[in-house]
Amino acid sequence: MSEQAFVQVRDLKRVFDVSKPWLNRVLERQDKQFLKAVDGVSFDIRKGETFALVGESGSGKSTVARMVVGLLHPSGGTVSIDGVSMSDAKAAQERQRLRKRIQMIFQDPYASLNPRWRVGRIIAEPIHAFGIIQGDAAITERVGELLSLVGLHPDDGKKFPHEFSGGQRQRIAIARALASNAEFIVCDEPTSALDVSVQAQILNLMRDLQQKFGLTYLFISHNLAVVRHMATRIGVMYLGRLVEVSDGKQLFAAPRHPYTRMLLDAVPDLAMVGKPREGVKGEIPNPINPPSGCTFHPRCPLVFDRCRVENPPVIDGVACHAVNAGRVAA
């Protein structure tokens, strides 16, 4: 299994220093404060699949995405893509070659495109940066090709980003990601800023492109319905930890971790017309001072003594004492 994994994430950690300034700490006699945004996350992504990370705000899913592409240095743990470590200094040269195979699509297409560049230049930037094609005519032709691939007109390259709607801008961002012939694309909430009818267009486009080019996606979203539609495998995050990893269909048919169950019960859905809903307890606690043991224990219906002291390891895709000890049928 580990041999064919395209992306390997092992025990990934990221700690942010959220302390007050030095003088305040001295005067108010406070210690440094740290926020564990990601706390020991491990998963594999196979080639050609869509691995989705879901979770509520503050669960650390975007932080994981940024560490996987190398925008953020991990505080611990490793990320390796196609066997090349993203942090090992010895692999610097190989990593340089790997770079062009990894691209990212961001949440807000209004912020991720330079408003003063023409669309053609935006899309050509990765081509220039990696020196993939030489000669202006050839590059222009390639840009036109990419634009038609994402459903825009080749002449749209002469326009500026403000002339496009949100959905069209996201198409431009996708064209840019494809410009360097990327194989692995990290999508951080690619459709959450879009309207539903436009979201459907972008999700369908992403699936078409995946089939056409055999792309591998790491798909970050808080929207469970979108994730269900896109993902082959899904990881559920809670307070910086991965609580359940499961096959896409499996997760929705038979959720195992109590948090996943609660989350699925909470999603408003079209099929729920007129049905009473399950009550959901509490909110995500403050990540600066998370609960001891299993961080979900204050909200968990299956809590018992061990949960309050000991952090459950991920066994067979689920990190829960109750499930692992066989106390609940899962």
Add this chain to the structure above:
Amino acid sequence: MTQPVLSVQELTVEFVTRRGTLRALDKVSFDVARGEVLGVVGESGAGKSVTGSAIIGLIDPPGRIAGGKVVLSGERVDNLPPEEMRRLRGKRIGMIFQDPLTSLNPLYRVGEQLVETIQTHTDLNAADARKRAIALLDEVGIPAPDRRIDGYPHEFSGGMRQRVVIALALCAEPEFIIADEPTTALDVSVQAQIITLIKRLCKERGTSVMLVTHDMGVIAETADRVAVMYAGRVAEVGPVRDVIKEPLHPYTQGLMGAIPSITGEAERLVQIPGSMPRLSSIPKGCAFNPRCSKVFARCHVERPELIDVGGHQVACHLYDQASAGKTEIAA
């Protein structure tokens, strides 16, 4: 039929700009009955929020109400002088906004804001108003309300803040509440709690609610009836079950298919080509005609009015008897 709490009739809102007059709402009509939750859905730019602002008279210049009327419990309110409108706001029509952080003043304790609102609208003294505020916080599900009432908004989490905003809206026991995207800024698990709360409160108090949102899932669970808006017009109004299960308007049909579901089996989402027109270039006839798969000649020239079709209303020529013959040719 009993009198509706709120009746909006042919409401038209225009914005005068340098590039001409933009019509944000074009003859929007709907009623909200007592104790009913009317969901208003649509994509960005459909005019959902403008409808809410127009009802409580919060359209800022250059926008203006250019036609139609708003009737609250039999009394016309859209042409009231500003001073009377100000008294009506909060007292008879409550508002819940999207972002609970910006609708609370960060510099005042939650209790001060509640007491101020209660005293503005009722003649309770300070001590009674405070008691009332505590009771309201308790009712919206804030634990230890007698202690939390002295907290500042930043000490509350997102969901708790939205509860405070709901308590604020309830202060004067309004007969009608406009909730503009009340759960959009919240996480799903908290969103579910707020939906349940809004539903329970309307039931207990008999308050009518206009719930504006772009999330069909929220509408499906909360609303009794739903109005679908497109380009400043109402495309379809009907009981929520009918509109979701058997949508009539081609736009609603596309919209329902475009929403990924956690239970559905669809491999591919339905795609509506194109996007909502800009207000400056709304097509002639039916506003949806360039994106519609069932378009025929009449759609390009004549704007469809809302007509009754089996229990719900739809603005589409396909269901008009007069064009029945032509439909078959088009199909």
